[in-house]
Amino acid sequence: MKPTESMAANVATEMTEPFIQTENLTLEYGQKTAFANVNLGVNAGEILALVGPSGCGKTSFLSCLNRLTDMIPQCRVKGAIRIGTLEVLNAKINAIALRRKVGMIFQKPNPFPLSIWKNLELPLREHGIRKREQIDEIVETSLQDVGLWDEVKDRLHTSALALSGGQQQRLCIARALGLQPEVLLLDEPCSALDPISSGIVEDLITSLRQRYTLIVVTHNLAQAKRIADQVALFWVQEGVGQLIESGSVKQIFEYPQHPLTAAYVTGARG
Ligand SMILES: Nc1ncnc2c1ncn2[C@@H]1O[C@H](COP(=O)(O)OP(=O)(O)OP(=O)(O)O)[C@@H](O)[C@H]1O
Numbered sequence: 001m002k003p004t005e006s007m008a009a010n011v012a013t014e015m016t017e018p019f020i021q022t023e024n025l026t027l028e029y030g031q032k033t034a035f036a037n038v039n040l041g042v043n044a045g046e047i048l049a050l051v052g053p054s055g056c057g058k059t060s061f062l063s064c065l066n067r068l069t070d071m072i073p074q075c076r077v078k079g080a081i082r083i084g085t086l087e088v089l090n091a092k093i094n095a096i097a098l099r100r101k102v103g104m105i106f107q108k109p110n111p112f113p114l115s116i117w118k119n120l121e122l123p124l125r126e127h128g129i130r131k132r133e134q135i136d137e138i139v140e141t142s143l144q145d146v147g148l149w150d151e152v153k154d155r156l157h158t159s160a161l162a163l164s165g166g167q168q169q170r171l172c173i174a175r176a177l178g179l180q181p182e183v184l185l186l187d188e189p190c191s192a193l194d195p196i197s198s199g200i201v202e203d204l205i206t207s208l209r210q211r212y213t214l215i216v217v218t219h220n221l222a223q224a225k226r227i228a229d230q231v232a233l234f235w236v237q238e239g240v241g242q243l244i245e246s247g248s249v250k251q252i253f254e255y256p257q258h259p260l261t262a263a264y265v266t267g268a269r270g
């Protein structure tokens with residue numbers, strides 16, 4: 001093979017390899033298998049929407065990716081997860097460092113009961129960033145990134161709990177962004193918000209595409225269609241969550257391969 005051909009082949013391989021890849025990922029809570037044998041890839045810089053009926057394992061799946069599952073007694077994760085070059089389930093990796101790389105946002109905004117400033121400063125300090133100028137800069141940039149800076153710059157030292165639900169959710173996203181993650185996992189990030197705040201957070205999520213790789217769990221199919229590059233559908237079959245189908249938004253919504261996907265996207269099931 002000529003050098004140029006081999007280089008082209010390498011580039012093609014790099015471009016097609018997903019940034020996040022799970023292999024036969026299975027999660028058990030004691031005797032209960034939440035989901036089994038999930039093989040799912042997410043490309044760098046894309047948004048994957050994870051959808052499916054309640055109890056099919058969406059939150060459990062996200063929790064594996066930054067090893068929050070380590071904190072649940074009786075929880076066992078089998079299979080493999082690769083994020084970039086990192087083997088996530090390798091016992092030797094530093095879970096704290098992993099969670100810096102792979103941030104998580106929950107359905108209910110969960111700011112610390114502290115000032116807006118402290119909410120952003122605390123995780124930075126925990127990760128060894130202590131210089132005041134550096135913290136100042138990250139606080140401002142993160143708040144700019146989520147469109148909150150102008151709204152809160154004059155009240156940085158007042159309680160984060162006085163912010164509206166939508167502002168609190170954006171603050172939580174800013175808190176994750178301050179740590180310069182590569183991946184953001186968002187578990188129904190808009191579902192506890194009023195429609196206007198939900199729209200603002202949705203636009204924010206879309207604006208993060210390309211800079212980060214995102215997985216967004218949502219029950220809102222219209223939202224999945226608007227924000228996602230790829231969609232994955234989970235479903236409980238014989239008591240166990242399964243990945244039924246994944247593909248581009250067009251495939252899932254217009255040309256579903258599996259009857260359950262067709263039923264789900266038309267609202268006939270789920
Ligand atoms: N800590 C736990 N211990 C035992 N079982 C659990 C635990 N967390 C979740 N489960 C079970 O695992 C299955 C998957 O739950 P999970 O919360 O991941 O579903 P989900 O798709 O996120 O649902 P929802 O859409 O309602 O948020 C469910 O049957 C749930 O009851």
Ligand SMILES: [Mg+2]
Pocket residue numbers: 058059060187
């Ligand atoms: Mg859930």
